[in-house]
Amino acid sequence: MQYFLMAFKRYFDFKSRSSRKEYWLFALVNFSFVFLLVLLASVLLNSRMHDVAVIPWILLVLYALAIIVPSLSLAIRRLHDTGRSWPYIFINLIPFIGGIWFIVLMAINSDKGKNKYGISPKEPNFGTPSPTNLVVLSAIWIIFVLLTPVSHYLMYAIYSLVLPVVILISGILFYKNNDTKIPGILLAIAAIILLIADTRLFFNISSAYGSGIVITKVLLKWLMSVSVLAVAISWIMKKNIYHTLVIFSIIVALNLYVMFTFIGKHFMAVGGVTIFFQALLATSLFPAKKQK
Numbered sequence: 169m170q171y172f173l174m175a176f177k178r179y180f181d182f183k184s185r186s187s188r189k190e191y192w193l194f195a196l197v198n199f200s201f202v203f204l205l206v207l208l209a210s211v212l213l214n215s216r217m218h219d220v221a222v223i224p225w226i227l228l229v230l231y232a233l234a235i236i237v238p239s240l241s242l243a244i245r246r247l248h249d250t251g252r253s254w255p256y257i258f259i260n261l262i263p264f265i266g267g268i269w270f271i272v273l274m275a276i277n278s279d280k281g282k283n284k285y286g287i288s289p290k291e292p293n294f295g296t297p298s299p300t301n302l303v304v305l306s307a308i309w310i311i312f313v314l315l316t317p318v319s320h321y322l323m324y325a326i327y328s329l330v331l332p333v334v335i336l337i338s339g340i341l342f343y344k345n346n347d348t349k350i351p352g353i354l355l356a357i358a359a360i361i362l363l364i365a366d367t368r369l370f371f372n373i374s375s376a377y378g379s380g381i382v383i384t385k386v387l388l389k390w391l392m393s394v395s396v397l398a399v400a401i402s403w404i405m406k407k408n409i410y411h412t413l414v415i416f417s418i419i420v421a422l423n424l425y426v427m428f429t430f431i432g433k434h435f436m437a438v439g440g441v442t443i444f445f446q447a448l449l450a451t452s453l454f455p456a457k458k459q460k
Contacts, residue, residue: 171451172197175238178245182254186245187289189410191274193451194242196417198235200447202228243274248285250276301452302339306332309445327365331396334358335449352403359397366390388423392446395419399453417450 171193178186209224244254250273259266259273278288309332338351366389395416402412423446 175242178241179238180241182241182244183248184245184286185249185278185283185289186242187249187278188246188275190289191242191246193417194239196421196447197451198239199421201231203447205231245285246274248283249278249289251279251283251285297342297453299339299342302335302342305445305448305452306336306339309449310336312445327362330358330361331449332445348403348406348409352400355403356397356400359393359400362393363390363397366393385423388419392416392419392423413450413453416453420447420450 171190174190175194178184205224205228209228212220212224240257243257247254247256252273256273257270260270262269281288310329313328313332334351334354334357337354341351366386369386369389395412398412399409399416402409
């Protein structure tokens with residue numbers, strides 16, 4: 169989340185550089201907000217409150233207007249980071265290949281050291297994520313789960329609360345000690361519980377349903393649990409933390425894409441909002457504090 173807010177802090181900065189990490193974490197949070205607003209509009213439109221369904225669309229338009237300048241300035245700084253000037257932004261206007269070319273440019277590694285736009289913005293691999301981000305996010309997540317209509321089903325409640333409760337505890341532990349080992353053990357336990365539940369669900373679904381979309385969605389849930397376990401192991405071993413978080417973020421993005429594409433056809437709205445919280449979690453878990 170800090171990289172999303174950083175884009176607004178550097179609102180009119182069109183001269184310096186921004187790292188690949190800064191750009192793509194901003195893009196992930198930005199997509200999550202858009203997804204949540206579209207999801208909310210879809211839910212309201214299909215409910216008894218369809219009269220107010222226009223409100224999320226109004227908010228979406230206002231958000232789009234507010235995000236234009238920081239998105240543009242960030243993209244230009246990312247181009248600067250690869251040694252390219254701002255006119256490269258216009259390759260998006262080239263039919264068919266322009267958008268793909270631009271994505272490739274955004275994914276290119278930074279120029280090493282200093283170029284004509286300034287020093288490299290790449291940051292060292294800090295130790296622990298922001299405890300405030302984790303505590304606030306997990307608390308909101310827990311409240312949402314408890315307020316959902318299906319929360320009175322015990323197994324659903326346990327499954328839905330495992331990850332946010334562990335993240336809440338980890339955030340509290342990070343306030344007291346900038347060490348990832350104990351939070352990593354707790355996260356590994358949570359990931360194993362989710363893996364067992366997801367594996368059982370996958371075999372039940374695959375044997376009961378022939379729908380490839382449903383099986384794909386369940387498989388992505390299983391892969392997300394695997395990626396959470398990978399993050400937990402990296403916390404325990406204190407190695408490859410950044411790489412495992414990138415993998416987790418990619419799988420979250422895939423889940424968001426599948427949920428966004430097929431919402432209203434195969435999935436419950438509550439599942440979409442859960443994926444939204446996981447997307448915010450993906451950005452909040454990136455290291456922000458040095459280890460002692």
